[in-house]
Amino acid sequence: MIFYDFETSGKNKDFDQILQIGGVLTDSNFQIKDKINISCRLKKDTVASPEALLINKVSIDQLKSNEISHYSLIEKLKNKFEEWSPACFTGFNSISFDEEVLRQGLFKSFNFPYLTSSKGNRKLDILKLARATSSFSPNSIAVPLEGNKQVFRLEELSKVNQIDHKNAHDAIGDVMATMELAKKIKKSAPDLWNSFLIYKNGDELGKKIFNEDFFCYQDFMFGKIFNFAATYVCFHPVYGKSWLAAFDLKHDPRPIIDLNFSEMKSALFSTPTKIRQISLNKMPAVLSKDHFNSLEEYKEIGFEEILKRAKIVKENQDFCNKVFEILAEKAKEKQDTSSQDEQDYFPEDFMHQTSINMSKEDKSIFYKFQNSDWDEKAKLYNSFQNDVLKHFARLLIYEENPDSLIKEELILVKKEIAEKLLTTEQKPWITIPEAMKEIDDLRANESTDKKFLSDYDLFIQDLESLHKKNL
Numbered sequence: 001m002i003f004y005d006f007e008t009s010g011k012n013k014d015f016d017q018i019l020q021i022g023g024v025l026t027d028s029n030f031q032i033k034d035k036i037n038i039s040c041r042l043k044k045d046t047v048a049s050p051e052a053l054l055i056n057k058v059s060i061d062q063l064k065s066n067e068i069s070h071y072s073l074i075e076k077l078k079n080k081f082e083e084w085s086p087a088c089f090t091g092f093n094s095i096s097f098d099e100e101v102l103r104q105g106l107f108k109s110f111n112f113p114y115l116t117s118s119k120g121n122r123k124l125d126i127l128k129l130a131r132a133t134s135s136f137s138p139n140s141i142a143v144p145l146e147g148n149k150q151v152f153r154l155e156e157l158s159k160v161n162q163i164d165h166k167n168a169h170d171a172i173g174d175v176m177a178t179m180e181l182a183k184k185i186k187k188s189a190p191d192l193w194n195s196f197l198i199y200k201n202g203d204e205l206g207k208k209i210f211n212e213d214f215f216c217y218q219d220f221m222f223g224k225i226f227n228f229a230a231t232y233v234c235f236h237p238v239y240g241k242s243w244l245a246a247f248d249l250k251h252d253p254r255p256i257i258d259l260n261f262s263e264m265k266s267a268l269f270s271t272p273t274k275i276r277q278i279s280l281n282k283m284p285a286v287l288s289k290d291h292f293n294s295l296e297e298y299k300e301i302g303f304e305e306i307l308k309r310a311k312i313v314k315e316n317q318d319f320c321n322k323v324f325e326i327l328a329e330k331a332k333e334k335q336d337t338s339s340q341d342e343q344d345y346f347p348e349d350f351m352h353q354t355s356i357n358m359s360k361e362d363k364s365i366f367y368k369f370q371n372s373d374w375d376e377k378a379k380l381y382n383s384f385q386n387d388v389l390k391h392f393a394r395l396l397i398y399e400e401n402p403d404s405l406i407k408e409e410l411i412l413v414k415k416e417i418a419e420k421l422l423t424t425e426q427k428p429w430i431t432i433p434e435a436m437k438e439i440d441d442l443r444a445n446e447s448t449d450k451k452f453l454s455d456y457d458l459f460i461q462d463l464e465s466l467h468k469k470n471l
Helices: 050-056 060-065 070-084 094-108 126-136 154-160 171-188 190-197 202-211 261-269 289-294 296-301 303-315 317-337 347-356 360-370 374-383 387-400 407-422 432-443 450-468
Strands: 002-008 018-026 032-039 088-091 122-125 215-221 224-236 240-248 275-279 285-287
Touching: 002 050, 002 094, 002 171, 018 070, 018 094, 018 171, 032 070, 032 171, 050 432, 050 450, 060 450, 070 094, 070 387, 088 094, 088 171, 094 122, 094 126, 094 347, 094 387, 122 126, 122 190, 126 171, 126 190, 126 215, 126 224, 126 285, 126 289, 154 171, 171 190, 190 285, 202 224, 202 240, 202 285, 215 275, 215 289, 224 275, 224 289, 224 303, 224 317, 240 303, 240 317, 261 317, 289 296, 296 303, 303 317, 347 387, 360 374, 360 387, 374 387, 387 407, 407 432, 407 450, 432 450
Parallel strands: 002 088, 088 122
Antiparallel strands: 002 018, 018 032, 215 224, 215 285, 224 240, 240 275
């Protein structure tokens, strides 16, 4: 197994960067076989969130002058992860955050972005497993409370389960705490542990759901855990076999099954929603119907009635076809109503689309770009047909070896970065004005490190002066 964690420049998985990677390779008994712990400096087109830096305690010296660049960190990380593969990539909230940050980092460094889910690798998120354990094997781990609400932050879970986590929010410290929590769950809830590890990928999980009468499923929405008994209806018309629709068996399908198209659409997707849409590639918490007795609301309905409802849904192909068509219409409506303003779209939004739809010509240039020196990269990048590839190639060259760019290109990329970071408009990334405001807001909190905030304020002011010269 590979346990890994990142400390990042902020919370946005598409626009922030890795500042520290911690990872360990273990055997099936959690004995450590190898380790990686690397930090890097801040990229020239990124501003770190002051709040994030206060939490992960990354120093300003590291941001400015660490000898390792982000690109070098990604290359070292990629080589080590490939050396350790095939393995189960395991983290805490890793599927929702760390994995997405890793994919962006790999893609922007011109590497294959799907490292953790290809070539025999699989994924496990201990946060999802801990939540499932609290519901389906509730005495296996201790879960802290804030008021009446369960808390699943790693630091608090470690404390109540007597796990040493002195270096919280240090990447390697979080890795070790995650590994110890995983070890505890495996020992105290082995059936759940095995249920999470039995499927290598979303395809295998989808086949299992397709073949079951019904299944138990956990989702986390609006800050709360929800547990369902559901049955397969169809795969998604747009996202294919990476998504599926399931009918929530809390609801009786009999009054819905024979409705016309518009009536059925209203009945299924009005509150409470009867159709659950499940992203299989996110490796959701899906368990067999053997765990039915943990679902209190469904137990009141009764196992036999739940089975009957599942049979009605699965055997009515006309109903399943209508749901498929409704999902297709809803996807089209979403696309039609989304903003067409180009200013609302950024290259980072097209990483997945660019990766899977890369033209034959761009693939050839992509591989040449990977294996060329920086001067050759600078000659190659304008050959990309895809503007997203062209954009990130130029940024990478500027980051690693700006002298390879001709004067006009250098002026252009500096101006683009300056405009990006100095804007006063609301953006999904941290801008310089936003960082300054965040510093002022944090100073109002008596418990914050005022010296660090003052030092970081000076660092941000220097950045501002530098970028203003490039406008």
